Amino acid sequence: MSMHSRWKSAICIASTLNFIYAVAKDSSPANVTLDVATDGGNKSSSLLYGIMFEEMDHSGDGGIHGQLLQNNGFQGSSLGMTSYAPVGDVDITRDTSEPVSEAIKSSLRVDVPENTTEYVGFANTGYKGVPVTNSTYNSSFWMKGDYTGKVNLQLVGSKSGKVYASHNLTVNSTTSQFVQFKASFNSTQSPDGDNEWHLTFDGSKVAGDSLNFGYIELFPPTYHDRENGLRDDLATVLEKTNFTFLRFPGGNNIEGLQVDSRWKWNTTIGPPVDRPGRESDWFYPNTDALGLDEYLWWCEDMQMTPILAVWAGKSYGGILSGSDLKPYVEDIMNELEYLMGDSESKWGKMRIENGRKKPWNIEYVEIGNEDDLTGGCDTYPERFNQIYKAIHKKYPDITIIASNGDKSCLPSPVPKGVILDLHLYRKPDDFVALFDEFDNKPRDQPLMVGEYGCRNTTHERGVYWSFMQGTCSEAVYMIGMERNSDIVKMAAYAPMLEHFGYVAWSPTMYGFNSSPESITPSTSYFLQQMFASNKGDTVLPVKSSTEFGPLYWVATKTDSQYYVKLANYGEDEQNVIIKIPKTKSGTLKMLAGSQYEGNLPYSVNLETKYTDIVQVEGNYTIKMPPWAIAVVAIE
Numbered sequence: 001m002s003m004h005s006r007w008k009s010a011i012c013i014a015s016t017l018n019f020i021y022a023v024a025k026d027s028s029p030a031n032v033t034l035d036v037a038t039d040g041g042n043k044s045s046s047l048l049y050g051i052m053f054e055e056m057d058h059s060g061d062g063g064i065h066g067q068l069l070q071n072n073g074f075q076g077s078s079l080g081m082t083s084y085a086p087v088g089d090v091d092i093t094r095d096t097s098e099p100v101s102e103a104i105k106s107s108l109r110v111d112v113p114e115n116t117t118e119y120v121g122f123a124n125t126g127y128k129g130v131p132v133t134n135s136t137y138n139s140s141f142w143m144k145g146d147y148t149g150k151v152n153l154q155l156v157g158s159k160s161g162k163v164y165a166s167h168n169l170t171v172n173s174t175t176s177q178f179v180q181f182k183a184s185f186n187s188t189q190s191p192d193g194d195n196e197w198h199l200t201f202d203g204s205k206v207a208g209d210s211l212n213f214g215y216i217e218l219f220p221p222t223y224h225d226r227e228n229g230l231r232d233d234l235a236t237v238l239e240k241t242n243f244t245f246l247r248f249p250g251g252n253n254i255e256g257l258q259v260d261s262r263w264k265w266n267t268t269i270g271p272p273v274d275r276p277g278r279e280s281d282w283f284y285p286n287t288d289a290l291g292l293d294e295y296l297w298w299c300e301d302m303q304m305t306p307i308l309a310v311w312a313g314k315s316y317g318g319i320l321s322g323s324d325l326k327p328y329v330e331d332i333m334n335e336l337e338y339l340m341g342d343s344e345s346k347w348g349k350m351r352i353e354n355g356r357k358k359p360w361n362i363e364y365v366e367i368g369n370e371d372d373l374t375g376g377c378d379t380y381p382e383r384f385n386q387i388y389k390a391i392h393k394k395y396p397d398i399t400i401i402a403s404n405g406d407k408s409c410l411p412s413p414v415p416k417g418v419i420l421d422l423h424l425y426r427k428p429d430d431f432v433a434l435f436d437e438f439d440n441k442p443r444d445q446p447l448m449v450g451e452y453g454c455r456n457t458t459h460e461r462g463v464y465w466s467f468m469q470g471t472c473s474e475a476v477y478m479i480g481m482e483r484n485s486d487i488v489k490m491a492a493y494a495p496m497l498e499h500f501g502y503v504a505w506s507p508t509m510y511g512f513n514s515s516p517e518s519i520t521p522s523t524s525y526f527l528q529q530m531f532a533s534n535k536g537d538t539v540l541p542v543k544s545s546t547e548f549g550p551l552y553w554v555a556t557k558t559d560s561q562y563y564v565k566l567a568n569y570g571e572d573e574q575n576v577i578i579k580i581p582k583t584k585s586g587t588l589k590m591l592a593g594s595q596y597e598g599n600l601p602y603s604v605n606l607e608t609k610y611t612d613i614v615q616v617e618g619n620y621t622i623k624m625p626p627w628a629i630a631v632v633a634i635e
């Protein structure tokens with residue numbers, strides 16, 4: 001069975017492995033008894049577990065956004081001819097004298113020598129290869145130049161030359177303007193990711209002359225069949241986490257290396273060919289084909305609440321405040337009108353023209369990102385107030401989030417109801433030390449942990465990818481948050497996704513490359529999925545026979561279920577007896593492995609195991625192996 005389908009099916013099929021382990025192994029572990037109260041306790045935030053997404057590590061371009069060809073519009077200044085190669089005896093050059101649109105300022109010129117008799121053209125090698133699977137692809141290109149006849153599109157093995165898909169379309173192109181041509185075709189599966197997309201035409205008809213091509217696109221099946229949508233395979237893995245919210249579009253990437261290269265909402269809307277792209281904060285140009293509306297379709301299709309971050313004056317190359325910020329506050333108001341305005345409004349009308357009739361539902365707006373850092377602290381209170389006042393006046397129901405939790409970088413007082421966003425990347429022991437961080441915080445100041453993840457950059461396992469100790473430390477911290485989810489309203493694991501060929505920041509929750517079987521969920525993915533999919537609306541009091549550590553727990557309930565989450569952050573097995581009166585059956589979900597074990601690309605060893613549990617008297621004995629995370633769900 002392939003790696004991909006192996007871990008996928010393990011999520012669905014109950015395994016008896018842990019059950020056997022749970023009842024048969026006995027090395028006299030420590031006993032911990034947890035008496036779960038069936039009532040009382042605090043309300044728990046329904047939004048608690050979500051995810052943060054920003055364009056980095058090619059998480060979007062060449063990642064979850066479906067378009068597979070790199071440098072498809074020659075956006076940005078750093079890529080040159082990256083990913084392009086001639087097919088046949090032709091010269092290919094970037095032609096700035098023939099822009100495809102106002103935004104896409106150049107095209108690819110193919111010069112065909114005299115006496116050519118063959119099909120010739122060009123290749124695009126994608127993001128270190130093109131994933132080629134047994135499915136239907138949609139491709140398009142713009143073309144200018146005198147040509148009537150066939151254009152052939154292919155998906156081809158780069159080294160093998162093996163053709164997985166070949167499709168002819170007839171075009172009628174002239175020298176007067178660029179025209180877009182579209183095609184849809186089936187492909188067979190390539191064994192690897194070493195593939196490229198070819199466009200060729202009858203060279204005999206162009207011999208001694210040239211044709212221009214631009215803004216090429218290739219999409220595999222997209223999530224919910226959306227045009228310009230997400231890659232279905234990568235999105236489906238995310239969907240299975242059952243996250244409740246998406247925080248976007250950054251992160252550092254909203255800020256910009258300079259004010260002018262900030263993430264600009266209004267250049268990420270409309271037809272992708274009209275989006276100029278930008279130099280991002282993460283060392284490669286962004287196409288912005290995954291733009292504002294696409295983020296919101298994503299939220300809607302995955303039933304996640306959007307947490308929209310807006311640019312608040314801070315870039316890495318300069319900060320705007322006071323009257324200098326005013327035009328940008330107006331720009332935020334335009335953005336919100338675009339998202340929520342009706343057909344009578346200037347910007348609302350534009351959203352409708354761009355394909356979204358109903359206003360988007362924006363309930364949360366975050367002002368900036370990490371304004372306690374990189375020189376933002378001093379001016380943030382004033383910048384926050386300007387933006388807060390403008391938004392709050394027009395949209396009093398929107399909950400505003402401040403981008404940090406440092407009192408000295410916040411307005412005083414913080415307006416009532418404003419959520420403070422804390423970001424935490426920590427080594428394992430440091431995360432565990434923060435387990436009780438929220439226990440004694442004021443109950444009237446709502447919080448969000450808008451980014452967190454275990455990152456141990458001084459340990460070889462921690463630099464690259466999650467491992468069990470790190471994931472267990474995240475579980476301990478999450479249990480601490482869930483116990484306090486009357487004030488911790490939202491928590492987003494970050495970053496979400498990496499292309500293994502372009503890593504600037506790791507670990508991420510899952511990763512992939514161009515090979516068809518490469519999608520790799522980390523151990524932290526399985527933790528997030530377990531915790532997000534099994535959450536009550538009330539946190540229940542628990543009477544325990546020991547203090548917290550190395551075993552940590554939280555119990556919650558809904559009208560029909562109890563959930564007990566457990567994390568064993570240590571090397572000794574723990575024998576946990578959970579007592580929930582008047583119950584008798586449920587399931588145990590467990591993720592366990594040795595301290596430094598984790599999932600690596602092409603090696604998904606650890607995944608959640610499911611076991612049915614039955615107990616007549618409401619006492620459940622769970623043997624927690626070392627470095628283990630479990631959820632006991634009881635009906």
Ligand code: AHR
Pocket residue numbers: 054250251252253369370423451494495505
């Ligand atoms: O998630 C990676 C980065 O960490 C984010 O861009 C930034 O907000 C944080 O510092």
